[in-house]
Amino acid sequence: MECSFAITGKGYVIVAADTTAAHSIIKVKLDEDKIKTLSPHLLMAYSGEPGDTVQFAEYIERNIRLYQIRNTYPLRPSSAASWIRRALADSLRSRKPYSVNLLLGGYDTSTYTPHLYWIDYLGTLTEVPFGAHGYGSYFALSLLDRYHDPEASLEEGLATLKRCIDEVSKRLLVAPGRYKVKVVDKDGVREVEI
Amino acid sequence: MARRYDSRTTIFSPEGRLYQIEYAMEAISHAGTVLGVLAKDGIVLAAEKKVTGKLLDLSSVKEGGYGGSGEKIFLLNSNVVAGVAGITADANSLVNFARQAAQRHLYLYNEDIPVELLAQRLCDMKQGYTQYGGLRPFGVSLLYAGYDPHYNFQLYHSDPSGNYSGWKATCIGANNGTATSLLKQEYKDDITIEEAIKLVLSVMSKTMDSTTLGSEKLEFATLTLDPTTKKPKAKIYRPSEVDELLQEQGLAKKEEDDKSA
């Protein structure tokens, strides 16, 4: 089943999401990228109802891009998070709401700080030091309560993330096999192997 | 014959000009002077009031509101103050529009509106009146003094055609040529807010019609960063505070002048 995790550290946010695309009980794809790069310093991991997820993520991606083209600079992470939350909150009270859960990781280039936002399909938004969606969250959050360090280096952060993934693989009956991991820091967005 | 291309605001003359827009700008160059200077740690705005006299009821400006006497300098949002020159009634409607635009941005993005974006919002509206027929353009120029995290302190100017531009120091209204050349001579990069206040007041005292400055002729505002919260802090001076400031700078009028006012 779908799992996504994200953790902040010293000057960075790591976002990880599984890469399986499923149709009921069947895996149909094993290398799906479920983390979109919204702007040079903004990452969004999305999960939820298949179809809704991609539609919604592309809608967000293009509107964030439009803002950047119109105003020459991109939205800051906190403003992007608020705007995305509003899109989901408005959708919730529409005829057919999007069922999409998000983890939004960004680096604010005007204050030089990393930010991570936990957003669910209801339009709940909260800034967190670490967050997770899916069944994996039941394992990862308690693990991160114990091991997360906001001042950790990138290597330490990736090691903590590895712990979460390993724990989920060990204990969760329907654990995903592979994950894609991306990092955002002052230099922008990049993918890392773990 | 000369009026053929004046009757509507949106008709080009054979030389390719929009006369009504040019008349609007001409009207502004007779309005009270508004001056803005950008410093490294803040911005200063000053404006010359035209509507004065001892019969004018100013009791409402002593307390409440945002400060100032509400003729030339307005708070558009917590991070932007504006000075207006031109038809005051038009200015009021633009100020109201700007405040709504700023609140709409806050509602959508949960952040104070970036200064340039606010200037753009107003200019989109002003430009509309140069293209869609039937209505007259806004006879107002504005100076926007603002702060945002993208470009820190900024000073913009917009005119009735919907053009806008960024400045280190600029002036609109009557005598803007004299004031601009004075600013050109005196302005230095990396000027501090204290130096900017001095500069603004000295230029104002030289360009205004009256020989002495006083709160009945002058509006004054600064925008700085609050040292503790690091948030922008706009201060529109109340009449008593303007007089106090002038006293400090040695530009206040002498006691005996009071009787003639």
Place this chain on the structure above:
Amino acid sequence: MSIMEYNGGSVIAMVGKDCVAIASDLRLGVQSLSISSNFQKIFPVTDRIYVGLPGLASDVTTLHEQFRYRVNMYTIKEEREIEPQTFAQMVSSTLYERRFGPYFIEPVIAGMQRTPSGSYEPFIAATDLIGCLNFAKDFVVAGTASSELFGAAEGLWEPDLEAEDLFETISQTLLNAVDRDTFSGWGAVVHVMTKDKVITRTLKGRMD
């Protein structure tokens, strides 16, 4: 499962002698899973009004943003700050606008109301999720621990408490009530307001 209990959280407000206090927990959860221990449910409206918004977390943010917009527009148009009584009516009408598809929030309002003589008197009010106002003279409660809060407040509150005593009373009431509620807790925030200042304190409580 009720939507009102989905995210958890509680708010309480109390009247003292020339002061008011408003307090809430800081938990955000998804049913029994805790997501955040720093989710603010109380927001400043003016220097003399606070509003607490317990209920569905999505609507906490939506309503906070909407109240901020409406209050700012009011301040611009009226050129003065809104009074607690007026703000309470604004809250009520905002909620009743959605009478047949409500926001899942039960707001609590606390403030210092200006009297015609120019002095200030404490003001508290609460509404249900469709905006039915309840002006109380002692205390108001809302959220998943509301029944526990009622019990604790009934026993601890007394009239004419000074600011420091009111702080102690509201803190003890809240901390003890949320300990008996699975959906509230994870720390608390308390604001005590007098006519000229607000003291805000963050409390730790049982972090489990």
